[in-house]
Amino acid sequence: MPRRSSLFIYTLISTIIISVKAHNLxxxxxxxxxxxxxxxxxxxxxxxxxxxxxxxxxxxxxxxxxxxxxxxxxxxxxxxxxxxxxxxxxxxxxxxxxxxxxxxxxxxxxxxxxxxxxxxxxxxxxxxxxxGGHLTRNPFSGYAAREHNYGKENAKKTYRLEDYVSSSIADIVHSHGLVDTVDLVKGDHITLFFTEEEEKRALQDYKDAKEGGVDLDGVKFLDRTTMFETYGANYSGVFFPSYNLWPxxxxxxxxxxxxxxxxxxxxxxxxxxxxxxxxxxxxxxxxxxxxxxxxxxxxxxxxxxxxxxxxxxxxxxxxxxxxxxIIPTRGQIIALRAKTSLDRLQRLSWQANLGYEYWFPRPEEKSEDGECKPPLVILGGGRDTAGPGLDQYTVDDSVLNGRVSKTLREFLPDLFACTGMFEEGREPEMEWTGIMGFTPxxxxxxxxxxxxxxxxxxxxxxxxxxxxxxxxxxxxxxxxxxxxxxxxxxxxxxxxxxxxxxxxx
Ligand SMILES: Cc1cc2nc3c(=O)[nH]c(=O)nc-3n(C[C@H](O)[C@H](O)[C@H](O)COP(=O)(O)OP(=O)(O)OC[C@H]3O[C@@H](n4cnc5c(N)ncnc54)[C@H](O)[C@@H]3O)c2cc1C
Incomplete structure (x- = not known):
């Protein structure tokens, strides 16, 4: 999910003229x-x-x-x-x-x-x-740089490929009767903009992608007031259909x-x-x-x-x-119990802070006496606070990064402050790391x-x-x-x- 470094690289590359040609296999x-x-x-x-x-x-x-x-x-x-x-x-x-x-x-x-x-x-x-369990296609982010670097057809294919994969996975899950087994959720996804700059860039990407002919069905920008009143987050954002599942x-x-x-x-x-x-x-x-x-x-x-x-x-x-x-890059996740019901949280997946944080609620569970427990929320991110090196060039997923742990524990109670949806100071039920492979x-x-x-x-x-x-x-x-x-x-x-x-x- 983290995108800040790739956005940076896209921008950097967009200043370089690259001569491109595919080879015969x-x-x-x-x-x-x-x-x-x-x-x-x-x-x-x-x-x-x-x-x-x-x-x-x-x-x-x-x-x-x-x-x-x-x-x-x-x-x-x-x-x-x-x-x-x-x-x-x-x-x-x-x-x-x-x-x-x-x-x-x-x-x-x-x-x-x-x-x-x-x-x-x-x-x-x-x-x-x-x-993090997100099967979230990127609908338009980074379009202009991709068109500049790889040509219009290749740029469009990057989005088509993600559309193809998410619908193929959903089809396989449905046709083999695996919906409940894998907890497939076809929900909506919200990307929040923490800064005006992020929002401006997203609007420009959206416009460029539309002009380039990318299919933008279901994409909707939401202003801050609507977002707060409907979902409890005090930021503007963009909304589009997506999936999450048990990978x-x-x-x-x-x-x-x-x-x-x-x-x-x-x-x-x-x-x-x-x-x-x-x-x-x-x-x-x-x-x-x-x-x-x-x-x-x-x-x-x-x-x-x-x-x-x-x-x-x-x-x-x-x-x-x-x-x-291929640069190994460690990511970290917590499973945190919310303080409210799934109805109130809604079955959305989210990302914020340029994709550094991403989360969604799991289905509600029943306690031993048959009561519905508030759902677990799977939240990943915090790598921008990992310290020097941003947890790159390591394949060690046997350890946690304490700075990232702190960021993750504070993130949801801060973002949804005054809504009562998350409890400050609540400890996650599980926490783990994993290794991603980043390319320049x-x-x-x-x-x-x-x-x-x-x-x-x-x-x-x-x-x-x-x-x-x-x-x-x-x-x-x-x-x-x-x-x-x-x-x-x-x-x-x-x-x-x-x-x-x-x-x-
Ligand atoms: C913390 C975290 C959160 C993420 N969140 C999301 C998300 O929400 N949505 C999303 O789209 N992507 C997410 N990703 C990225 C996504 O998980 C990966 O891109 C994807 O799983 C890569 O799949 P893979 O099969 O290529 O690699 P892996 O799942 O890493 O599989 C590679 C396998 O190769 C094995 N292996 C390695 N070396 C050897 C060897 N020498 N001999 C034998 N076996 C070997 C490993 O043990 C491993 O099982 C996340 C990644 C991490 C770490």
Whole structure:
């Protein structure tokens, strides 16, 4: 969610003239025989083994796949694996879902494909299991800079992609009867403007996006008086439709949809299995452009024909060449009990302070005597008060930042002062951290990795992965399916060219 740094970078980039051109995916590139030809940055490591406990992962019975495949033999009895997916967050499991879909659609030439997911910790315990739960598409923010830097069509596609992802996720949830399981809420979202400058910029972005032809259905600006009288917050803002959900449960649902269907795709999930290195299975003097990769873990190694790096913030550990392009950035969240009913709070999701703070109420719960308890509110943010370094260049989500804890505890009682909706001094019921992967321009990085034939990446969601990762995963799954079935990959109509690794800056 945090956007101040990406807004800053967009503005900065808008002053630079960039020559842009997309590359053909089939270009001839020199082959590299190991992922470790660059030194690993000192801050990179696999995910730490003792993360803070999040509401989404550590509520009893929330994560039945937590330890799936963590013991026993790896893979398929020594046979080569067609696709090894590293990471079991929304990107990794969406990639498996799309591979399954594509292979079914193409008949896979009658060939069975083997797919293995390797996860360092418990199932979905990275950012996806520790985030704010917002599936909030960005309807228009940053339009002018995107058009300037990447052209009108690519700028428009950045918004279309988010629309595509949120409606696809909602469709999957509905069509598989998962609405209650994942607590999908189609509510409204409000972004508050704490300063006039923020409001002016949003109005300008809105105008530019409208002129550029972006679909702005449902977007409404609210003045301060209306906002206060209707919602209790004493700031102006903008209002648009959005979703929130339990991300881990959605990802578990996607996994189950894929693994329970008879298909050409055979899936194995191995949790508690960190990948520590990747090397070519070819001899170093081989002239072949096609290689297989030996993926090493403490439990043994697998030979993989293709690899998807779905490791987001952690990508530079196995791909040190991305160390300047994906910056691990720690976010913090609290689950705070409100003092009032859900009816009074309303089922809205919110963000404020340039996206630094974001929150929404969970459904109401019943106490043991059958009384409705006020809802828990999931509130993230406070990174602008984290102190020097703003919690960047760290992958340690085993600790909390005390300054951020203070900011989060004070935020809602201050914002809704005199409404009686939140109690000053109330301690949160849970508090945790997670690691986001920021990119310098805020755009994800999607596609084949130069010099590492058969390896692909979908990462760098810059704190805004829920409405983007599913599509990034679809793109790499499409590329790999095309390669396996000998067909030409066609970019989906919603995919901005500058998200691709082959885009030249
Ligand atoms: C505190 C916080 C709040 C956020 N709030 C929101 C929000 O409200 N809305 C929104 O849109 N986005 C939000 N985000 C961002 C969003 O959660 C991410 O963009 C998204 O979850 C990224 O998904 P992913 O699958 O790419 O990465 P992850 O979910 O991080 O998954 C990567 C997985 O790879 C595994 N892994 C890493 N290295 C290795 C290795 N070497 N071997 C094996 N496995 C490995 C990790 O353990 C992890 O499970 C938030 C993020 C955080 C941290």
């Amino acid at each position: 089939d270009q001839q590139i020199p082959l590299v025989l190991s992922n470790h030809s660059h030194p690993r940055p000192s801050w990179s490591s696999p995910p730490v083994s003792n993360p803070t406990k999040s509401f989404w992962t550590d509520t009893p019975n929330a994560n039945p796949l937590a330890h799936e495949g963590s013991t026993g033999p790896l893979g398929f009895g020594g046979e080569d694996v067609d696709v090894c997916v590293i990471g079991s967050g929304i990107t990794g499991i969406s990639a498996v879902y799309h591979l399954h879909r594509y292979l079914e659609a193409q008949g896979s030439g009658g060939v069975e494909r083997k797919v293995v997911v390797l996860e360092a910790r418990e199932f979905c315990s990275g950012a996806t299991g520790r985030n 881990l449960k959605f990802v578990s649902g996607l996994h189950n949809i894929t693994s329970s269907t008879e298909s050409f795709l055979k899936l194995k999930l191995h949790t508690l299995t960190p990948v520590t290195s990747i090397d070519s299975a070819l001899p170093s003097n081989s002239a072949s452009k096609h290689t297989k990769w030996i993926v090493t873990t403490p439990r043994g190694a697998l030979t993989c024909k293709n690899i998807i790096h779905a490791t987001n913030a952690y990508a530079p550990y196995l791909l040190p060449q991305f160390q300047d392009r 321009n805020g755009a994800p990085i999607v596609g084949p990795i130069e010099g590492l034939e058969g390896q692909y990446i979908a990462a760098g969601f810059t704190g805004h992965g829920m409405p983007r990762a599913f599509a990034a995963a679809e793109a790499v799954a499409g590329m790999i399916t095309s390669k396996m079935t000998g067909t030409e990959w066609e970019a989906p109509e919603w995919l901005p060219e500058h998200y691709l690794t082959t885009w030249e800056y």
